[in-house]
Structures are given as C-alpha cells and as structure tokens.
Amino acid sequence: MKYIVAIIQSDKLDNVLDKLEDNGIHLVTVTNAVGRGRQKGEAEVYRGHKEIGTLLKKVKIEIGVNDDFVKPAVDAIIEASKTGEIGDGKIFVMALEECHRIRTGETGNEAIG
Amino acid sequence: MKYIVAIIQSDKLDNVLDKLEDNGIHLVTVTNAVGRGRQKGEAEVYRGHKEIGTLLKKVKIEIGVNDDFVKPAVDAIIEASKTGEIGDGKIFVMALEECHRIRTGETGNEAIG
Amino acid sequence: MKYIVAIIQSDKLDNVLDKLEDNGIHLVTVTNAVGRGRQKGEAEVYRGHKEIGTLLKKVKIEIGVNDDFVKPAVDAIIEASKTGEIGDGKIFVMALEECHRIRTGETGNEAIG
Amino acid sequence: MNTRIFLLFGILFLSLLLPGTALAADQSEGIDTGDTAWMLVASAFVLLMTPGLAFFYGGLVRRKNILSVLMQCFMCMCLMTILWVLVGYSLAFGDDMLGGLMGNFKYVGLKGVGYEARGTIPHVLFMMFQGMFAIITPALILGAFAERMKFGAFCLFMALWLLLVYCPVCHWVWGGAKGFFGLGGKGALDFAGGTVVHINAGVAALAAAFVLGKRQGYPDKISPPHNLPFAALGAALLWFGWFGFNAGSALASNASAANAFVGTHVATATAGLTWAIIDRIFTGKATMLGMITGAVAGLVAITPACGYVTPMGAIGVGFGASVCAYFAIAVIKKRIGYDDSLDVFGVHGVAGMWGAVAAGLWATSVVPGNDTNGLFYGNPSQVGIQVQAVIYTTIYSFVISFVLLKIIDVIVGVRTDENSERMGLDLTDHAENAYTILE
Amino acid sequence: MNTRIFLLFGILFLSLLLPGTALAADQSEGIDTGDTAWMLVASAFVLLMTPGLAFFYGGLVRRKNILSVLMQCFMCMCLMTILWVLVGYSLAFGDDMLGGLMGNFKYVGLKGVGYEARGTIPHVLFMMFQGMFAIITPALILGAFAERMKFGAFCLFMALWLLLVYCPVCHWVWGGAKGFFGLGGKGALDFAGGTVVHINAGVAALAAAFVLGKRQGYPDKISPPHNLPFAALGAALLWFGWFGFNAGSALASNASAANAFVGTHVATATAGLTWAIIDRIFTGKATMLGMITGAVAGLVAITPACGYVTPMGAIGVGFGASVCAYFAIAVIKKRIGYDDSLDVFGVHGVAGMWGAVAAGLWATSVVPGNDTNGLFYGNPSQVGIQVQAVIYTTIYSFVISFVLLKIIDVIVGVRTDENSERMGLDLTDHAENAYTILE
Amino acid sequence: MNTRIFLLFGILFLSLLLPGTALAADQSEGIDTGDTAWMLVASAFVLLMTPGLAFFYGGLVRRKNILSVLMQCFMCMCLMTILWVLVGYSLAFGDDMLGGLMGNFKYVGLKGVGYEARGTIPHVLFMMFQGMFAIITPALILGAFAERMKFGAFCLFMALWLLLVYCPVCHWVWGGAKGFFGLGGKGALDFAGGTVVHINAGVAALAAAFVLGKRQGYPDKISPPHNLPFAALGAALLWFGWFGFNAGSALASNASAANAFVGTHVATATAGLTWAIIDRIFTGKATMLGMITGAVAGLVAITPACGYVTPMGAIGVGFGASVCAYFAIAVIKKRIGYDDSLDVFGVHGVAGMWGAVAAGLWATSVVPGNDTNGLFYGNPSQVGIQVQAVIYTTIYSFVISFVLLKIIDVIVGVRTDENSERMGLDLTDHAENAYTILE
Ligand SMILES: Nc1ncnc2c1ncn2[C@@H]1O[C@H](COP(=O)(O)OP(=O)(O)O)[C@@H](O)[C@H]1O
Ligand SMILES: Nc1ncnc2c1ncn2[C@@H]1O[C@H](COP(=O)(O)OP(=O)(O)O)[C@@H](O)[C@H]1O
Numbered sequence A, B, C: 001m002k003y004i005v006a007i008i009q010s011d012k013l014d015n016v017l018d019k020l021e022d023n024g025i026h027l028v029t030v031t032n033a034v035g036r037g038r039q040k041g042e043a044e045v046y047r048g049h050k051e052i053g054t055l056l057k058k059v060k061i062e063i064g065v066n067d068d069f070v071k072p073a074v075d076a077i078i079e080a081s082k083t084g085e086i087g088d089g090k091i092f093v094m095a096l097e098e099c100h101r102i103r104t105g106e107t108g109n110e111a112i113g
Numbered sequence D, E, F: 001m002n003t004r005i006f007l008l009f010g011i012l013f014l015s016l017l018l019p020g021t022a023l024a025a026d027q028s029e030g031i032d033t034g035d036t037a038w039m040l041v042a043s044a045f046v047l048l049m050t051p052g053l054a055f056f057y058g059g060l061v062r063r064k065n066i067l068s069v070l071m072q073c074f075m076c077m078c079l080m081t082i083l084w085v086l087v088g089y090s091l092a093f094g095d096d097m098l099g100g101l102m103g104n105f106k107y108v109g110l111k112g113v114g115y116e117a118r119g120t121i122p123h124v125l126f127m128m129f130q131g132m133f134a135i136i137t138p139a140l141i142l143g144a145f146a147e148r149m150k151f152g153a154f155c156l157f158m159a160l161w162l163l164l165v166y167c168p169v170c171h172w173v174w175g176g177a178k179g180f181f182g183l184g185g186k187g188a189l190d191f192a193g194g195t196v197v198h199i200n201a202g203v204a205a206l207a208a209a210f211v212l213g214k215r216q217g218y219p220d221k222i223s224p225p226h227n228l229p230f231a232a233l234g235a236a237l238l239w240f241g242w243f244g245f246n247a248g249s250a251l252a253s254n255a256s257a258a259n260a261f262v263g264t265h266v267a268t269a270t271a272g273l274t275w276a277i278i279d280r281i282f283t284g285k286a287t288m289l290g291m292i293t294g295a296v297a298g299l300v301a302i303t304p305a306c307g308y309v310t311p312m313g314a315i316g317v318g319f320g321a322s323v324c325a326y327f328a329i330a331v332i333k334k335r336i337g338y339d340d341s342l343d344v345f346g347v348h349g350v351a352g353m354w355g356a357v358a359a360g361l362w363a364t365s366v367v368p369g370n371d372t373n374g375l376f377y378g379n380p381s382q383v384g385i386q387v388q389a390v391i392y393t394t395i396y397s398f399v400i401s402f403v404l405l406k407i408i409d410v411i412v413g414v415r416t417d418e419n420s421e422r423m424g425l426d427l428t429d430h431a432e433n434a435y436t437i438l439e
C-alpha cells in the first residue's frame, strides 16, 4: 500500500477529483495549503506598499491506495492538474504499512479501497 | 517509530483526544480536512438549486509514536470515533525514520514522546 | 529521498522559511494546524467561564528533499524556530519513494528540487 | 407544522383580495413632521436590532450553527410582522377583553388603524413602531435554545408565544388594560419595555432552557464562540438601534426623548465598563465578550427606566446591571446547571428585573414627561409597585412559555435528533453551510 | 480606459478653481425642519444600501472574488456621485431635451441647485437623495457579471449606463418628461423606483449576462457562497436602508411616508416568509439564503407600489414577489441557461415587473397623497398603464445596455482573461487578498 | 492602573446615591421637533462611527489582534462617555478657566445641563452629540499603536488624553474660549472638527508611533490585512455615520445641514476615486483598500470645511485629501520610517491639515449660515488664520501626547512584552480568540 500526497493548483481540484474517479479512485482527503515554489506570486499592494507574496494558495490531496493504484492515481492527477505553467505542484509517494477502516475495523488492502 | 495519520468525523475529536490520553498518548497535531468517501453528503440548496456536496468536513490527526504505542493509538482512535455509520474514516500508519524535538534537539525515541 | 514534516510555533514561520532558503531549500508547503503537547495553553475566559485550551495554534511545514538535504533542512528548522520554551514542536522524517513534478512529468531526484 | 403555517397563510392571502377590508381615509391633522421623522427613524432603528441580535448570537455559537441562528432571527422579522399586522396589534392595543388579559379584535387586519394622528404621529406608524418590538422580543428568547431546537417547532412556538405571552403582557403595561392585569394603570413604570420585552423574554428563555435540556457535551465540550468579531458587530448594531427603542418610546422628538437617549447611552457605557472591571478582578483580564455583554445588560436595564431617571441616575442603573448579570451568569447558572446557551436569562431576565426595580429607585419628576418619583426621591412605595410588576410578568411568562413548549414537544418535538445536533443545524435544518472550507 | 477617466477628472478639477460657477445664495423659506430631518436621514439610509448590497453580493461569490465585488460597489459610490452632481442630475431632472428623452443641461455642475425649498426641503438635498438612487441602481447590475468582468470595462460601462440609461428613464418617470416618453405624465405609478431602478437594472443585468457569457465551470463546478453570514448582513442593511428609499420617496415626513414605511416592511416580511415556505415545499427545507432572497424580492416589488397600496395590499405584493422571483430563478433561468451570477434579473427584474403591475392592482386612493385606484379598487385601466411602463423600460434598458456592452467589448474587452478568472479578480484586478490564510 | 480606574469608579458611583446632584427641571420652550429629531439621529450616527472604526482598523491587523482593536474601541465608547458626562463636557464647554486653556467646572456631573433649549434642541442632547465626538476622537489614535500597546496603559492614556488634550482644543475652537487660545474667536473655520478631531488625533498618533516604536518584524515581516471585508464594512459605517458628524454639526435640520451633507458625500466620493486613480498610476491596479482609505481621507478633509464650501468646492477638497494622504503614507512614512500601524497620521493628520487649509480656500458666503469667504472668493487672509489654527493644534497635541505617553511609560510601561506581541494581544491581554480554527 502507498500513501500519496499531491500539492496542486487549487482551482484544478474539481478536475482532479473527477479524473481520479474515472481511474477508479474514489476515496481522498483534501486540505488547504500554501506553498513556496518557483512560481512568482502576484504583487499585492496595500496603501501603495507593494509586496510579492511568496506563499501561494494550493490544495493538498492525500490518498491511501493499493500498490496497483499508484500509477492510475499519479496519472490522473498529472493529467487533470497540469497547466504547464510554473506552480503546478508535486506528487509524493510513501510506503504505507497499515490501514484501518474505523467503521468496520477492517485492515490492510480491504480497508483501503 | 511510526507516523499515524487518522481521518475522523470532526465532532468525534474531543472523544478521540480523551481516549488517546487514557492510552498514554498525549502529543498530537490536528488539522481541518475535507474528504470524499462512501458517505453521501447532505443535500445543500441554494436558491432552489440542489447540490450534493461530495467533500465532507473531517478532521485529520497526526501522531508520531514509538512502535509499541501504535496499537494503543489505533485502538483508542477506533474506539472513540466509531459511530458505525459510513463516513467514520481511516487510519494510516507509516514508518518514521527520524524524529527531532526542536526545543532540546533530542532525537529518536526520546524525542517522540 | 525523504519527506520532512515539521510542526513549529506559528510566529516562527518567517524565520524558518528564510533559514531554509539560506540552506538551499526553497520548495516547501505549509498548512495551519493545532497541536496538543506539553505546552500549557493560555487561559481563555468567556463570560466568567475559564477554559484552558489544549489545542494550540501551530504551523505545519512539509518538505520533500533529496537525502543529502535532510540535515540542512532539519538544522535550519531547529535553528530558526527554537525559542527554548515548551511548545517548540517536532520534526518528523519519512522515507519518500517517488516524487513527480506535475508540470514536466519529471520524477525522482530531478523532480524534487 | 408546515401545513399549519400554510393554512394560515392561505387564508390570509385570500383576505387580501377583498379590498373592502381596507383602511378608511383620514386627515393628517395633528401630525407633527418632526415627531413623525423621529418615529420613522426610530422604527427603522428598532428593526435593525434584530439582525444586530442575530450577529451577537450568531458569533457566539459554533461554526455549524450560525445560519440557524440568523435564520431564526430573520424568521422572526417575517413571521412576527405578519402576525402583528393581522392580529397581534389588536390583541395588544385593542380594548380590554377577557377581563383585561389582552386586547380585543377591533384592530384585526389593521381595521381602523389609519393615517389619523395618534399623539402627534400617524396611527399606522405607531402600530409599526410597536410591531418592531414584537419582532425582537421573541427573537431574544432563541439564544436559550440555540444549537438544538427544531426549526418547525421554533416557528410554532414563536407564533404562539407572540400571541399568548407577548401581546397580553404588552396590553397590561402599554395597552391600557384595566383591573387586575393593568400594570400600567397601577402605576408600574416601564418606559420602553423592561417587563414587556426583557423580563418577559428572559424568563421565557429560562423555561425554554429547562424544557430543551442541555446540548450534547455541555458544559465542558462546547467549543468557544466561533466568531467574536461578529458578536461585536451585533452588539454595536444593538447599541445603535436601542436609541430608537428607548428614545423612540417617547413617541415624539422632545426633551423626554433626549433624556431617554442620553440615559441609554450613559447606562450602557457604565455597564460595559463595569463588566470589564469585574472581569479584571475575578479572572485577571478584561475581555471583549465581557464588555459587550455588559453593555447589552446595561441597555436592557435602562430600558424601563430611561424615561424617568436622569443621566446621573443612569450611571447607577448601568452599574447594577452588570453586577447582577455577571453574578447570574458566572455564579448562579453554574450552580443550577441549566444550559441557557447564550445567557438570555442572565442578560435579559436578570438585568431586566434589576432595571425595573432601579426605575423605582432613581425615577424623578425632574425628568420631563414624568411625574413619578422613586425611592431616592422620597417615594419608597414605587419600588413595591415595580417589584409587583416584575413578579406578575415573571410568573405569567414562565408558566405559559413552559406549558407551550411542553405541548409543542408532545405534538412535533422541540429538540432536534442527536445526529443533526452533531452535524449542526445549518446543514440539517437549512441545507446550507455558512462558510466554504476550500474556496 | 484609464486615460479617459483621467481626462474627465482633470477637466472637472480645473473647473472647480473657477469660483464663478458657484451656487446662488437664497432663502430657507418654505423649508420644514421635520421634513428636512427625515430626508437627511433617508439619504443616508439609501447610501448605506450600496455597502449592504456589496455584502449581500460579496458573501455569495467565491472567496477569491469578494473584494472585486466590494470594490465595484464602492466605485459606484464614488464615480456615480461625481457624475451625478456634474451632469447626471441635470439629465434626469432638467427640462425636456431631445423630445423628452432626457433632461437638458440647465443643472450642470449644480448650477441653479441651491438652498431654496423644493417642496419643503432644500433643493440641494433633493438632488442628493436622488443621487443616492443613481449610485445603487447601477450597482445592482454588477451581480450579473460578478467574478468575470474587467474592472476598467466595468467603470466605463457604469459611467455610460448612468448617463444613457438611468438618467433618461428617471427623467421619463420622475423628471417631468412630456410627450412619448412621459411615463409619469401618462399616469404610470412608480413611487420609489420599480421601473427606474429595479426593472431598469434587472433587465440590464440580463443583457450583461448574455454579453459576458458563463463563468468557467458554470453551472456545476461553481462552489457555493463562501460566506453566507455576510450575505445576511447585507440583506439586513438593505432592509434597513430601504426604509429611506421607499418612505423617503414621499419627500416629506408625513402620513404618506408612514404608509410607505409600513407597506415596505410588511411586503418584505411576507416575501421572506413566502420564499421559506416555497423552499420547504420544493426542496424540503427552509434556507436562510432563500429567506433573505425572498425578502429582497419583496423590497423590490413593493418599491413602486408603497405609496399607493395599504399595508394589507402590501401582503399581496410581497407574496407575489417571491413566487415570481422563485419561479424565474429556479425554473426559467435553468431552462434558458444564462449565467446571471447572483440572480439580478430574477430578483430585481422579475420582482420589479411584478411590483409595477401589482401597483396597478392594489393602488387605492385611501392612501394619503394618492388619487389613483387600481384594478381591485375599480380601475382596470391602470394595469394597462403599468404594463406599458414596464415594456418601455424593459426594451429601452435591454437594448441600450446590450449595445453599450458590445461596444465596450470591442474597444477594451469586457471579460477578464481565463487565467485571471481562475486566480480570482481580487488578486489579478486589485492586487489584494480578502483574507489571510495563516495569520 | 487597575486600582486607579477603580477608585475613580467608586467615587463616581457613590456620588449617584446623592439625588441632590440632579438636574433642575425646566421648560421645553424653544425646542424644535424637526431639529431635535435630526440631532437625535445624528448623535446615534456618530456613535456608530466608533464600531465602524473598530472594523476598519480591526480588519487591517493580524488575526491575533483583532479583538484587542475592537476592545479598545468599545472601551472608548464606555470610558469616554463616563468621563465626558462627569467632567469632560464641563472642561470643553464651561466658561474660560486658566486663561481660556479649558473650560471650568460649572457643568461637572451635568450640573446645569438640563432640558432647556440650547439653540433649538435640548441642552442635554447638545451635550450628548458633543460626547459622541469625545468617543471617536481618542479612538482614532489607537490605530497608531495597534498590536503592541498594553491595555492598562491604553486606558490610562486615553482618559488623560481626553481631559488634557481633547477638551482643551475643543474649548478653544467650539467652547467659546477667548484670548490667546480662542481659535474660534479668531475666526478659524472648523465646522465639524478638522482641528479638534482629526489633526488632534492624527498628531497624537504620530507621537504615539514614536514613543511606542516599531512592531516586531516591521516593515517586512508584517503579514497583510487579515480580513479586508471587515475593513470595507467599517469604512461603510464610517461614511454613513459621518453624515451625522458633519451635517449634525449644523445643530439643526436646515439648509446648512443639507449643504454639509452634500459636501461630505461629494468630497468622499472624489477622494475615493482619486486614490483609486493614483493607485492605478503608481502601482498598476486600483485597490479596494486604497479606495476606502481615500474615502476616509476625504471624509476627514471635508469635516472642517463642509459648512463653508459648496458641493463643487467639496470636489476640490476631496481631491486634495487623497493626494496629500497618499503622499504622506506611501512616500513620507517610508522615508521617515516610523511605524504608524494603521496610518492614522497619514489619513487623519495630513488629510485633516489639508482640509483645514482647504476650508480657507473654498469657503464662500453663498453657503447658508456662513459669512466667511476663503482665498478663492477674495479673502486670502483666511488661509493664514487656518494655518495658524493647524499649527497651534499640532504643537499642543504633539507635545502633550508625547509627554503623557512618556510619563505613562515610566509608571506602568506602554508596550506589551515581546512574548505577548508574538502570541497576539487577543489572547494575552483579553484571554480570548477571535475565531476558532476547527469548529
Ligand atoms: N520539494 C517540495 N516539498 C514540498 N512542497 C513542494 C516541493 N516542491 C514543490 N512543492 C509545492 O508545490 C508548489 C508548486 O511548486 P513550484 O516550484 O512553484 O512549481 P512547479 O512544481 O511547477 O515547478 C509549491 O508552491 C509547493 O507548495
Ligand atoms: N483511501 C483513502 N485515502 C484518503 N482518505 C480516505 C481514504 N479512505 C477514506 N478516506 C477518508 O475517510 C473519510 C470517510 O470515508 P467513507 O468512505 O465516507 O467512510 P467509511 O470509511 O466509514 O467507509 C473520507 O471522507 C476520506 O476523507
């Protein structure tokens, strides 16, 4: 099992959720995040004082999947959230040792999907 | 050492925190999250336009623990947050390689607890 | 590759971001969090009713790095966020198996930096 | 419940199509433009108090229930208005019926409520000004059962409470009731609604807290106010609108109104400051919520007194208001252990009682438009009259409110189910979320 | 665009330095202090409606666009004011020009608008009261193209719309236009702006929705209102301010104003309740947004009628308002499929049309200051006159608004680029964020 | 500090129990209902400005300090009111004392402030209207030291500042001071408080910024405004309330009030637009914060002038206001490098000075109730008189404010400790959080 963490452009979330669904991945958790990257922020101006924000709004998606769903998940995310412009974000994949479904107490591969 | 990530019903947070405490786990970090799962959202209606939200409010708990605290932690979470209805959430456990306490610079097992 | 998760005092974020930059780590993702720890909360009073909040405001930083950047990252965080008082937080390091840059489709070590 | 409202509504709408029920034409003689200008404005000010209250209350509940509070307030603005023009005004200001318990039906559908002068303003404007009181008074109660009452039951309770509790008490005090119930006739001082509005609502709130029971997790697992700036906004609108409420109760733009205005402001300021000091003494820090709570308690307490006491007397009224309300909330409530979610009884009931009594202490005939002196000006008997009015109102309001709620509980159930309470009323009762999380 | 405003501004500023253009001195004879007090207040109330609208609209858009909505409203408060005093007032209230299409230039730069009585209030105050209407009317439109119009194009459109649509229609109805355009002269009833304000803006909004096209992701991927409490706050301020709008339109503090005040309140309450009931019937739950939307529709509908119908008639007006607006929004809009972001056409256009017609149904000479009866009082022909006024206004507003937008589109482009729309107008058009995320 | 307030309070409360200190009865002869209606409303409007300011300021600070700003504003509403009725009114409007530096004690405890007409309104109402000014003026200052001043020191400073700075300057200009300090007597024009309120507060703010020093992390690590919609709400309430402030300063409901009303609105609109244009020129985009800041600067600048200039003159006043304030904030402040957190000096001090001078430029006897012409109407000497008034006020306010703060700093310390500043004043000074994070 793997644990996928993806940081994406926040307005691409709907696209990504749809595409994941298409690729058979329904279960996801989403949080707000801000990120510093290569992307330059838009200038903000407060009473004539210009600032370039370095932390830009992103959205973080987390998905626990069985091994054979890693590729479909990664592909779906890339496909649905790529704009080609700097700031599109990253996908990280980690090993997942255990998974429990709270409602049923199921564990492992059964619990994850 | 392990890193536990649990997604639970948001109103069960108090329960879970208490139960974790009972099982000897005091240190936790909590964030807001929304999740898509099997659970059907309540219908929302805006000027006669009905929508079923797919992203439902959840709470994410993260805990770094020594290996022998994994089971007590998982048990506590399941016990305290289970309602038996769809939407109760998941617990994920990953391997944790290092842990540092910022204040003291301690590392590893000493740092975690 | 490693995935670093750090929970720090929220007002130390600017410091940490600067110091990470100094140590060559530019890319980070940040989220709001609250944490329960040894730190005692300030008393809050609502109409004469005193409460000691147990969940205190923190900030969570996540960084995917190549192995040789783990130490610089950890050092930077500790140096920049240490106040010496209880509540300074923790740094967790996990193994990272894959990394994809969404924009380019690059993977692994090239994608991460 | 739904069908009930429905029926009511249907009948009412049909009645409109009969133009014969309209008002008679009449003269604008005796109408003073200055007084009318002030009363137009005062009416608008009082209306604004209900949204003010909505934010004052809404900021204090949890994120998942704010819309239910706003909705209940707006529902009062709508439902009470219609009931008032159709029948409430008549029950409150009609001629005695049932031995003076309430007014009769002479003004039903605003029959006979025309454009002629009542005092120096058009009668229809007097009716509307009073109607604004009939909106905010029931709305005050909802703080007691916030976060757990079914919306349908809420509507039903509010409608019945208006007709069976508010209108009668209003009739006793301001509606010219004679005989046993004629508190006004007996000389009870209530310039702008200490008994009619605040004690009445505060006591009903206590009854509601008993009938509804505690929220899940009360008192230890209820998270703190989700948006205190909203509560501050609400308090500011209340303070502002209250000038219309109190100084408007002079029904004219004269020295009496000016005195009521000044007294209102001074008492409120004193009460806000007093609470801040009490907070500082007992818990070490002056809190924003405490200060605005104190200010509202001051507004409540000065309400019955503002037409009778001098600005200096108002300082005394305001000071006592915060002391009494603080004590009620921080000490008594804890000891008795009921869950009056937003302290309606403490702030409105207790400070209202203090205010009614205080009117009997500081009243002085120096104030224009008033001939009654209070204890400090040599007339101790006034205190007795005030206490009597408080007791009558308290008993009547508590008993009828309690019984009403029990009956409604049997018929439709007053309390939302456990799951809805957990998820929050916004989503389960109104199918909405107050704030988005991501976008 | 920038340079254009610039030029305008430069010229205007220079003209100030010539003191010769000032107003003539004059007497305060014939001025009533009570009426003036009321009109001062009413003008302030109407001004407050625009920020009210800003929050009503701003709460409904997405988090990334709220500032753009607030900014557009504030821009109307600034830009329209200046245009109004410089030339708009003259176009609306000057003597007939172009065969009565609009007023002439006699009042340009407020020449001749002095301190003498117009009715019983200073002329300059009358000008200002009317000026507040000239702010809110264009502002209403912006709900239709919220979240996607370029700010520069917005300013240009608003300025031209004021001069070429608002001022003419205002002139026809209230400015004493004679001949073909003289809707007022023909006997069309519009007490406070059903045609001039609401139909006018609502129809322009529809035109704008067509020209601008749909937002990315509409209708399925638009996230829900980001802050409904703000929308409620806005609705409350609108309700409050509308008393100035409607009762102020009596231009005096008299029985007519009182009647307009009461009618406004009653119709609004009825409409709010009606929407709640419709919601409950069709979707199972009464929503807060529905109730405040209904209330606003009620305010819109009673606007033309409030000086002519009794409070009981107002119940009918309010009821119909919600029924019509609900139907327009939940049924018609879906079927036609345009993206009127915040339902300006449904709430202002449709409810405004209903209100204009309803004035022709329930008008009665019982109401002080009115001699015209409507259908229910034996004068069926009034309905025809009302319908005619609706049609003229609708056609004129739609055509000119549509053409204006198309021309502006060609010159500077009305729609923001795709990327800006994705990132939100707050950041891309105004270089700001409404809320911080971390601190 | 605590104990001090305490003592004060104790004494004051005791004094209430002596009914002998009450007001004398008197006639309501000479009172005009229209004027009184307007002044009742105007007083309420001015009160509302302080919560408006609270939100204007509160939206601009960081999330962790908003309650401290709201609390400080509410504290001004409470504390200043009590000081005003007890002694402040007397110091400002009593007969000359100390050679005209301030008023004497004749009105202490409102002795002799009764219900008789002062002008055409009850004296007690005049006192209250002026009291509202005494609330907002100190409150303006707090923007300068927001996010870092100890609450106890704040209360002490505000109380002393009211009595030692506000009351004297008010006495010079409006209180009938004679001799050296008699700015009013010397013919300085200040209709509604350019010197008394805005320059006074703005300059005190500058002094405070110097004494308090910079916030940790200023200027680079201060995160942007946490809630700009709140700032917009505050600006809207300020604009609205300012009609009471300026047009209310006519103390009657007449052509002078109407002119002040119109001038206020026009100057504000012009200033808002001007700032937007400046923003666009210098930074490429018109910002919402810029526009509302400009509007407030316009309100400030027109304050002294509104009773003397025509609506066209007001355009000039408004235009200059934004130009001066922008320059002060975006250029001067950066260069000098003080940390006036919310630009009180730039917006109130600088625009106030401009306004005072501008009154001397555009004043014209065409305006009812004014006989003085300004430079553009052939009386260049008026500019000199205005400049003199500005200089006197500036020096006095700066010196006394600076010294006061230094003394308080020695006694109790003005600045919060480093750790509290990091955690935010809401939690450390008031034991509250503005918003919950999870629920
Ligand atoms: N190594 C990393 N660790 C954590 N977050 C990262 C990392 N790299 C990128 N991110 C996140 O991805 C976002 C986009 O990165 P950026 O460099 O701007 O664009 P791109 O990935 O297209 O080159 C950042 O704002 C940050 O939130
Ligand atoms: N594989 C997963 N990866 C990430 N989050 C998940 C996963 N499975 C469940 N979740 C989270 O758990 C929540 C509850 O899941 P759901 O399927 O609705 O209920 P249940 O777990 O009781 O079957 C989801 O809303 C989501 O946030």
Ligand SMILES: Nc1ncnc2c1ncn2[C@@H]1O[C@H](COP(=O)(O)OP(=O)(O)O)[C@@H](O)[C@H]1O
Pocket: B027, B028, B029, B030, B062, B063, B064, B065, B101, B102, B103, B112, B113, C007, C034, C035, C036, C037, C038, C039, C056, C058, C085, C086, C087, C088, C089, C090
């Ligand atoms: N084992 C852990 N798992 C998750 N979060 C932790 C853990 N230990 C500490 N934290 C986070 O770090 C914060 C600070 O911890 P605390 O014990 O108060 O101080 P310190 O680390 O200085 O001893 C906590 O509020 C919590 O958010």
